[in-house]
Amino acid sequence: xxxxxxxxxxxxxxxxxxxxxxxxxxxxxxxxxxxxxxxxxxxxxxxxxxxxxxxxxxxxxxxxxxxxxxxxxxxxxxxxxxxxxxxxxxxxxxxxxxxxxxxxxxxxxxxxxxxxxxxxxxxxxxxxxxxxxxxxxxxxxxxxxxxxxxxxxxxxxxxxxxxxxxxxxxxxxxxxxxxxxxxxxxxxxxxxxxxxxxxxxxxxxxxxxxxxxxxxxxxxxxxxxxxxxxxxxxxxxxxxxxxxxxxxxxxxxxxxxxxxxxxxxxxxxxxxxxxxxxxxxxxxxxxxxxxxxxxxxxxxxxxxxxxxxxxxxxxxxxxxxxxxxxxxxxxxxxxxxxxxxxxxxxxxxxxxxxxxxxxxxxxxxxxxxxxxxxxxxxxxxxxxxxxxxxxxxxxxxxxxxxxxxxxxxxxxxxxxxxxxxxxxxxxxxxxx
Amino acid sequence: xxxxxxxxxxxxxxxxxxxxxxxxxxxxxxxxxxxxxxxxxxxxxxxxxxxxxxxxxxxxxxxxxxxxxxxxxxxxxxxxxxxxxxxxxxxxxxxxxxxxxxxxxxxxxxxxxxxxxxxxxxxxxxxxxxxxxxxxxxxxxxxxxxxxxxxxxxxxxxxxxxxxxxxxxx
Numbered sequence: 231x232x233x234x235x236x237x238x239x240x241x242x243x244x245x246x247x248x249x250x251x252x253x254x255x256x257x258x259x260x261x262x263x264x265x266x267x268x269x270x271x272x273x274x275x276x277x278x279x280x281x282x283x284x285x286x287x288x289x290x291x292x293x294x295x296x297x298x299x300x301x302x303x304x305x306x307x308x309x310x311x312x313x314x315x316x317x318x319x320x321x322x323x324x325x326x327x328x329x330x331x332x333x334x335x336x337x338x339x340x341x342x343x344x345x346x347x348x349x350x351x352x353x354x355x356x357x358x359x360x361x362x363x364x365x366x367x368x369x370x371x372x373x374x375x376x377x378x379x380x381x382x383x384x385x386x387x388x389x390x391x392x393x394x395x396x397x398x399x400x401x402x403x404x405x406x407x408x409x410x411x412x413x414x415x416x417x418x419x420x421x422x423x424x425x426x427x428x429x430x431x432x433x434x435x436x437x438x439x440x441x442x443x444x445x446x447x448x449x450x451x452x453x454x455x456x457x458x459x460x461x462x463x464x465x466x467x468x469x470x471x472x473x474x475x476x477x478x479x480x481x482x483x484x485x486x487x488x489x490x491x492x493x494x495x496x497x498x499x500x501x502x503x504x505x506x507x508x509x510x511x512x513x514x515x516x517x518x519x520x521x522x523x524x525x526x527x528x529x530x531x532x533x534x535x536x537x538x539x540x541x542x543x544x545x546x547x548x549x550x551x552x553x554x555x556x557x558x559x560x561x562x563x564x565x566x567x568x569x570x571x572x573x574x575x576x577x578x579x580x581x582x583x584x585x586x587x588x589x590x591x592x593x594x595x596x597x598x599x600x601x602x603x604x605x606x607x608x609x610x611x612x613x614x615x616x617x618x619x620x621x622x623x624x625x626x627x628x629x630x631x632x633x634x635x636x637x638x639x640x641x642x643x644x645x646x647x648x649x650x651x652x653x654x655x656x657x658x659x660x661x662x
Numbered sequence: 663x664x665x666x667x668x669x670x671x672x673x674x675x676x677x678x679x680x681x682x683x684x685x686x687x688x689x690x691x692x693x694x695x696x697x698x699x700x701x702x703x704x705x706x707x708x709x710x711x712x713x714x715x716x717x718x719x720x721x722x723x724x725x726x727x728x729x730x731x732x733x734x735x736x737x738x739x740x741x742x743x744x745x746x747x748x749x750x751x752x753x754x755x756x757x758x759x760x761x762x763x764x765x766x767x768x769x770x771x772x773x774x775x776x777x778x779x780x781x782x783x784x785x786x787x788x789x790x791x792x793x794x795x796x797x798x799x800x801x802x803x804x805x806x807x808x809x810x811x812x813x814x815x816x817x818x819x820x821x822x823x824x825x826x827x828x829x830x831x832x
Contacts, residue, residue, distance in 0.1 A: 301670050302678060318677070357670070407673035415673035423677040432685050440689070443697035450704035455711070469701050489702050490694030498686060521674035525682040584671055 292595035296588045298341065300515040303356030303427045304331045305342045309510045312342050315430060317358060319351060321420035327351070331358075331424075333370070347371045347393065351420075352402065354391050356427075360420045361393050363400030371395065376402075388414065408521070428522070431514035435501040443497075472496055476641050480648035488647055491533060495526060496640040503583060503632035507625065517635075518583030520576065527576035530643045535568075538650040571646055575639060582635050586628040593620040801826075 305312040314331035321327075327349055334344025334353035342356030349368055350361050354376045374394040381390045392399040405422035407415030425433075442465065449462040458466055472493055477485035502516040516522055544550065546568070549560040596617040601610025808822050 297669055297671075302675070404670075405675055405677070407670075407675045408679060409673045413669070413672045415670075415675075421676050423680055425681070426677065428678055429681040429685075432682065436685055436689050440693050440697070443693050443701065447697040447700040450701050454704065454707075466701065466705060469698070470705050473702055473705060486702070490698040491690055493698045493702075494686070494690035494694055498689060515671060519671045519674075519678060521678035522682045524674050525679055525686060529683075529686065580672070 292592050292599060295595050295598075296591035298355055299513065299591050300518060300584060300587045301355075301357065302515075302519060303342055304353060304358050304422075304424050305336055305356050306427050306430050307342070307356075307512055310339045312336055312338060312340060312356075315427065316425045317351075318423040318425070319358065319360075319420055320423060321360065323419070343376065345372065347373050347395070352376060352393055354402070357405070358422055358424065359391055359402040359404055360418070361400045362403050362419060363393075363398075366393070366395065366400050408524075427512060427514055428516045428519055431505055431512055431516050432502065432522075435505045435516075436498070439497055439501050468497075469493060472640060476637075476644045480641075480644040481651070482648075484651055488533075488644070492640050492644055495530070495643055496636050499526070499579065499639055500632060500636035503636060504629075506583065506587065507628055507632065513587070515584060515587045517579055518585075518587055520580050523576040523580040526579070526639070527572035530575060530646065531569075531572040534571075534643075534646045534650045537647060539653070541652065542650045571642075575642060579635050579639055582631055586624070586631055590621055590624050590628070593617045593624060596620075 304315055304317055306315055307313070314334075314336055317327070317329055317331050317333075319327040329348065331344075331353060333346065333348040334351075335346040336342060336344050336353055342353060344353030347361060347366070348370055350366055351358050352361060352373060353359075377392045377394060377399065378389055379392060380387050382388070391402045391404075393402055403418040403420065404415070405420060406417045407413075409415045442461070446462050446465045446469075449458070449460070450466075453459070453462065473485070473489060476496075477489045477492055481488055499517055502514075502522075505511075506514050506516060506518070546564045547561060549557050549564065552560060594617055597610050597613035600613035600616070601607065804822070808818065811818060
């Protein structure tokens with residue numbers, strides 16, 4: 231019931247915000263436009279403001295809107311409120327910058343665009359970008375907007391953001407990413423180590439989980455030899471479940487050593503999955519960010535391989551019991567498998583959570599599509615009903631996905647560690 | 663192509679990699695040590711405790727059964743012993759009564775025979791006394807007769823004296 235109520239409020243607020251933002255754009259149509267077409271609430275309908283001589287397109291794009299909302303940001307959004315977060319930037323050519331995102335004069339109600347450039351950095355749709363064009367001044371500078379254009383880099387079309395200042399367009403750099411150009415990122419002119427929305431969410435969730443488990447541990451100590459009650463009674467089955475269904479079947483007598491790691495993985499993922507589903511409260515897509523799942527997968531990879539015993543490495547490099555030509559084929563396959571396992575862990579969690587968030591956001595976008603971004607209120611109301619039902623359905627599924635993905639990640643981690651630490655008996659070594 | 667350009671959740675950024683590593687490792691190390699380990703241990707201990715309690719209950723039940731059968735044996739034995747004791751007591755009673763009867767008879771016989779002896783002695787004494795009395799009386803009578811006869815007859819007196827002297831008292 232509560233969920234239905236919250237979802238309804240959530241959806242209605244989107245509709246209202248869309249209408250409000252539409253008016254807002256009209257009021258500030260004097261060259262102070264954000265010029266950013268990737269925002270759900272940019273209520274434009276093709277009226278085409280002229281910024282720095284460029285034609286800005288104002289068309290609602292559900293895909294862009296969804297991506298904006300699942301992205302990490304340097305502001306924390308509670309409902310439509312944008313709370314500035316600490317920004318920590320490092321550029322190899324000019325060193326460290328520490329300041330609050332409020333320096334960008336970010337809108338309190340809006341989508342995280344900064345009206346001010348600070349030390350050559352701007353805030354575009356909630357994330358920091360560095361102005362790279364020569365002649366852009368340091369310190370606090372009022373900018374007239376940020377324009378997104380498609381440019382061609384190495385024969386590929388890419389979306390690029392330009393800062394409008396003094397009727398000139400300055401190109402910007404996005405922050406450095408660790409994908410090595412595989413997904414369109416790579417090393418740029420600066421690194422962003424900010425306490426972002428995802429980092430803040432992580433801090434909130436981990437503080438809550440720490441409090442929860444420390445109090446359960448205290449209760450366990452206090453109630454030793456007595457029947458558990460309250461919080462302890464509620465949380466212990468989860469711990470017992472991981473212990474009995476995941477750790478002991480895969481790890482046997484070594485389960486005690488790895489149980490804290492498995493529990494940490496499980497509750498870290500579960501807590502963040504569930505936290506991301508709270509409407510209004512940021513809706514952080516933490517476990518749907520490849521950086522987060524990559525860290526978990528890398529730690530799993532390290533734990534698995536530093537605990538691998540002689541049998542594990544022996545099987546990997548010698549494939550005992552097979553003819554020599556099979557060995558030649560098997561060794562590269564086994565070596566690949568070593569890395570494919572954590573990569574699948576990383577991608578599975580990332581894809582599931584991101585997909586869930588995107589589907590819900592696309593459903594919510596129906597309100598704007600049917601309402602023609604605020605022009606047609608009956609259309610928007612129809613969209614509210616349709617999107618409300620679909621979102622409710624999707625949220626119920628996502629609730630299951632949150633548990634299932636946390637469980638799947640944990641059980642696969644346990645099975646990889648189990649395979650690496652398993653003791654083989656000599657007689658059945660040839661059976662493999 | 664907008665997807666690859668804007669889909670930034672797939673581009674792992676260094677800040678998030680850094681903070682996630684720090685946060686996760688801290689959570690794992692601290693909460694693992696101070697919460698997960700004690701909780702898991704307490705769960706394990708409770709499982710063992712419950713198993714122990716069940717085992718103990720089973721053992722107690724078995725002991726109870728053993729005790730019950732032992733008690734039954736004891737009761738049986740006691741009953742047997744009681745019967746034996748009663749039997750012995752009965753035998754003792756019989757023998758005591760018989761002994762007493764025999765003793766009583768003997769005593770009675772003894773009393774009767776001693777009474778008989780007494781009676782005999784008394785009878786004898788009485789006879790002696792009667793004899794003496796009769797002797798006295800006879801003497802007295804004889805004396806008187808003789809005195810009357812012999813008054814004036816001195817010969818008679820000496821004869822009587824001689825006769826009296828010859829009478830033997832037995």
